[in-house]
Amino acid sequence: MKKLIYFIFGILFLNIYLYAQNPIVEKNDENISKIEKLRVIENRLKNINEELSKDIWTRKYSNYITYHKLKKELEKINKKIKLYKRYKKDISELEEQKKVIQNQLELLKEYKESPFVELLKPSTIPEPPAVKNPIAIIGAFSYIKQINSKKNYYKTKLEEIKHTLELLKEKKELLVEKYKIVKTDDLLKTIKTLTSEIDDFESAVKTATQTINVYEKRVEEVVFKVTEDIKQQSEKAARIAAIILALLIFSFILKWIIKRYIKDSERFYMANKAINFTFATIVILILLFAYIENVSYIVTILGFASAGIAIAMKDMFMSLLGWMVIVFGGSIHVGDRIRVKREGQVYVGDVVDISLLKMTILEDVTLTSYRENIRSGRMIFVPNNYIFTDLIANYTHSGLKTVWDNVNFYITFDSNHKKAAHIAKETARKYAKGYIEITRKQLNRLRSSFHLKNVNVDVRVYTFAEGYGYCISVWFMTNSYATLTLRSTISTEIIDSFLKESDIKIAYPTQTVNLTKFNKFNINTPNINELEV
Numbered sequence: 001m002k003k004l005i006y007f008i009f010g011i012l013f014l015n016i017y018l019y020a021q022n023p024i025v026e027k028n029d030e031n032i033s034k035i036e037k038l039r040v041i042e043n044r045l046k047n048i049n050e051e052l053s054k055d056i057w058t059r060k061y062s063n064y065i066t067y068h069k070l071k072k073e074l075e076k077i078n079k080k081i082k083l084y085k086r087y088k089k090d091i092s093e094l095e096e097q098k099k100v101i102q103n104q105l106e107l108l109k110e111y112k113e114s115p116f117v118e119l120l121k122p123s124t125i126p127e128p129p130a131v132k133n134p135i136a137i138i139g140a141f142s143y144i145k146q147i148n149s150k151k152n153y154y155k156t157k158l159e160e161i162k163h164t165l166e167l168l169k170e171k172k173e174l175l176v177e178k179y180k181i182v183k184t185d186d187l188l189k190t191i192k193t194l195t196s197e198i199d200d201f202e203s204a205v206k207t208a209t210q211t212i213n214v215y216e217k218r219v220e221e222v223v224f225k226v227t228e229d230i231k232q233q234s235e236k237a238a239r240i241a242a243i244i245l246a247l248l249i250f251s252f253i254l255k256w257i258i259k260r261y262i263k264d265s266e267r268f269y270m271a272n273k274a275i276n277f278t279f280a281t282i283v284i285l286i287l288l289f290a291y292i293e294n295v296s297y298i299v300t301i302l303g304f305a306s307a308g309i310a311i312a313m314k315d316m317f318m319s320l321l322g323w324m325v326i327v328f329g330g331s332i333h334v335g336d337r338i339r340v341k342r343e344g345q346v347y348v349g350d351v352v353d354i355s356l357l358k359m360t361i362l363e364d365v366t367l368t369s370y371r372e373n374i375r376s377g378r379m380i381f382v383p384n385n386y387i388f389t390d391l392i393a394n395y396t397h398s399g400l401k402t403v404w405d406n407v408n409f410y411i412t413f414d415s416n417h418k419k420a421a422h423i424a425k426e427t428a429r430k431y432a433k434g435y436i437e438i439t440r441k442q443l444n445r446l447r448s449s450f451h452l453k454n455v456n457v458d459v460r461v462y463t464f465a466e467g468y469g470y471c472i473s474v475w476f477m478t479n480s481y482a483t484l485t486l487r488s489t490i491s492t493e494i495i496d497s498f499l500k501e502s503d504i505k506i507a508y509p510t511q512t513v514n515l516t517k518f519n520k521f522n523i524n525t526p527n528i529n530e531l532e533v
Helices: 002-053 056-087 092-107 134-181 185-261 265-291 295-312 313-328 367-373 417-448 484-499
Strands: 337-342 345-355 359-361 380-383 391-394 400-409 460-466 469-479 509-519 524-531
Touching: 056 134, 056 185, 134 185, 185 265, 185 367, 265 469, 313 337, 313 367, 313 400, 337 380, 367 484, 400 417, 400 484, 417 460, 417 469, 469 484
Parallel strands: none
Antiparallel strands: 337 345, 337 391, 345 359, 359 380, 400 469, 460 469, 509 524
8 A cells, every 4th residue: 555655656756747847948049049040030130220321322321310419419519618608617638629629510511411301302493495396306315315314313212212111121120120029228218219210211202203203294294295396397307308308309300301402511510509598598598487476577677788788799799690690680600701900910721610709710822811811721710799890701602613813913014915815815714714614603692692793704914004004904713722833824824835835925124225335444334324124
């Protein structure tokens, strides 16, 4: 019986012991779990703190808080200094503290305002450019890019601050979990400070979200307006470009028709230039009336200024008027050979260009070059206004390609002048025959435009009695562009023919000298009795 009782008590004590041991094991397991959880929290806090240390918003906020703390400390020190001065205490230490804090405030003065002011008060959207011409479209695209870039900048900054707020919230949750495990006053103070910071960030995010949403809508409105202006100007520019292209195609077709039916290169050149000028004028007028809003205002200004401009630019306006007379009057064309006389100087050459202000002449080797200028080959620029004030002779007007030229020969009085005139006429006719026929045809074509009485273009010979013999003057038709060539040929042929005739003598300056004896020294001296040429 005793054994049974002992056995029952033994089992009872064993159960009591085992029951007593189970809470200790559970408690140890709980401690191990808390330590592991604390380790996880510390690791995550470390990662968050590293990320926040690189975050610009937390740094700005920290500097902002520091600035205002220093400012409060400075106010306290200033109060102490006033108090110490009242009781005549030493304030040197307080002055040193004051200088240190003032230096720190100077360094942090840019953080005086809220770090979120950039998002709370976005910059003003600049005025959109006035898109009134195709060139302004480039500026409009640049403007749209600029304000969209600013909008994206604010959106990016808002996303950054939201991410920072999420990190701060997560940090607070981890600190609260840590405080449940390790309850310390410092940790509680950190949680309170962090809570205040989170409140500031939440308030800033809320306000910034609304502000930036309004800013985005304003940007979208402005972009829409500018885009519509760009669209309108693009359509307008496309229409104008289409009109100009149509005019260009029409001018090319017109040039092709003119080239096909006008065989005269000079007339084609002038017609081509007139088409180019007309095309350029129409294009300028189209652009003027399309892109200048108040054309009447410009016309009014030009009307008042025209008197002064006309006086100051008289020669230019006269040249423009001269160009119109030349081009539309048809008195001079490109390719014509003309003779210009200005202040005693004579220039003969071919017109190579007629611009709005001047004619350009390429000087050729002519009789004028031979007798007067003694040089040739120069480019002569003749202002168009000379057509009103100076003599301009056209050697090739209205299709005429020939001019009269003459050669004079002198024979003695005892020569057979009739025979000489006949030889000169036949020789000139021989070489000028082709030009005579050409001139006759050209003059017959001009009868419908001009009152022509005498169209006799055959070689003409005139005989004149001069003081020292007969002058045989031969007149013949020759090429306007090569007068010296035929002149040289006819001159040498006539001289050769005269030299072959015994009864024709060429007259040239001669002297007859009689010698008589000088009585004293018996020396013969000349005595001019007669001068013959």
